Amino acid sequence: MRIFTKSFLALALSIVCVGGGKSKETVIYSVDYSTMADNAGAPFWSGSMPTGASVNVSGGLLVINNSSDEGDNHSLQLWIGSGFVTTLGLDYRVKITYKTTTASSEGHYPSVGIGTWDYRATNYSVPLTVSGDFQTVSIDFKNFDLTATDNFIMWQSRKLVSTVSIKKVEVCEVIPDAPEVVGIYGDMKTVTPTFYVNGDGDTGSKVATPNGNGEYVIVSKNEASFDWDSQFWIGTPEGALPAGEKFHIEFKYKASDDATVNTQTHSSPSGGYLTWHCLGSDLSFTKEWKTFTQDVTLESDMAGWRSVAFNLNVLRSSNTYYFKDVVLQVPEKTGENISFTVGTVGWATYSSSKNVDLGTVKGYAASYMGSYIKLTPVTQVPAGDAVIIEAVGKQTFSVIPSATAITDNDLSVSDGSVTGDGSTKYALGKKGGVVGFVKVKDGVTIPAGKAYLTIPASARDFIGFADDETTGINAVEQATKSDNQYFNLAGQRVAQPTKGLYIVNGKKVIIK
DSSP states (O other), X not given: OOOSOSSOBOOOOOOSSSOSTTOEEEEEEEEEGGGSOOBSSOXXXXXXXXXXXXXXXXXXXXEEEEOSOOSSTTSSEEEEEEOOOOOTTOEEEXXXXXXXXXXXXXXXXXXXXXXXXXXXXXEEEOOOOOOSSOEEEEEEEOSOOOOOSSOEEEEEOTTOOEEEEEEEEEXXXXXXXXXXXXXXXXXXXXXXXXXXXXXXXXXXXXXXXXXXXXXXXXXXXXXXXXXXXXXXXXXXXXXXXXXXXXXXXXXXXXXXXOEEEEEEEEEETTEEEEESOSSSSOEEEOSSOEEXXXXXXXXXXXXXXXXXXXXXXXXXXXXXXXXXXXXXXXXXXXXXXXXXXXXXXXXXXXXXXXXXXXXXXXXXXXXXXXXXXXXXXXXEEOTTOEEEEEXXXXXXXXXXXXOOOOOSOOEEEOOSOOBOOSSSEEEEEEETTEEEEEEOOTTOBOOTTOEEEEOTTOOOSEEEBOOSTTTOOOOOOOOOOOTTOEEOTTSOEESSOOSEEEEETTEEEEEO
């Protein structure tokens, strides 16, 4: 067994909460030391402790004091967080909010790892800098290939002689190109527009009604600070449009005094500001009726468009604006697709709030058969149900009105309150290079939206898939453990163990 490697991977730093593109970050575990009472030791687990070193929760901080330049990375190591479930094949980000008395340097970086005793752990060297304020360092774990039954965050001080004070630790699941429902659109159709007005900047928007001549009349505020303190909205009742789609708009307009008016993009008929532009160039109102007509293609920052707002308070004085003969056309929505990304491991659980057709993507129902997990092919997934997906990368499923019911499926979907009991709850994972279901540790929360199995009182920690032509996966028996051999925390076999903590048959053993 090898718990930590000695060759450390490059560190990827990111302080933002949302990654590139449409990646979504979700916190699945958090420990805030500021809420903990002072105590004499680490709150989770502490391993080797060099002479003069100490680990303590004091003043709402986890204080790690290393006074000696030790050569081995496991000479001062501890868990700074423990008890969470990762999802097979996804990326994870560990965030540590800290202060340090000494900056780390090449060869003197501490290391941070995420992993389990039963599988493998990966750790990264972490550069720390001195600052008067607390800082947050983020460590990215790419294409993580295990689902943990005993996941922990391991801190190893290595050769860093310093006092590091940690305030908070978070584990975030980072899903690239996060699942989203995308509309499918066809030809343009004429719709009945919605009209709203805000004339005083205080009472909010209200439905605008035309006068007897079919004119929408708006009097701008007389005392105001901003153009948008008086607004008129023209919107669609058809729902939001994504970037790349277009709408067509026509109307006649004039004003009691000449004024140049700008427009904004909004995500609701009377609010939901998105961006400062919409109809391109500003509109020049005069005392004579003019006609405006334009096809507007929605740019990236206009995604979610439902209305155009006219900012009418440009003169900072009372002015009367008129609109009439409004024509609005939007593309007809013919369907929806929903995207889902599977990590490089090639397997993931999937659930949806909508009925979907998987198309050519391989999907399976999963049922427990006593010694293995049987996978049954499915092509449709009803809303609220869960399946296993076999694929790699971004997949697109069609949203359908109804879906064929799934039979022989034991998968359940966590609502975020489901926790392992150390016995019956299993999550999709990987062991010995083989994908199957692993037992979830007692008290560990299964993240919302993730699927799991409830298996009656099984003693096995890992249950593989059946061997049949449908799945293409060989059945896997539980891996043989190490026959009473002792390993230290660096993964090295120990022939004659002395006092300390060791790994024996996959379990932690303390020799006193």
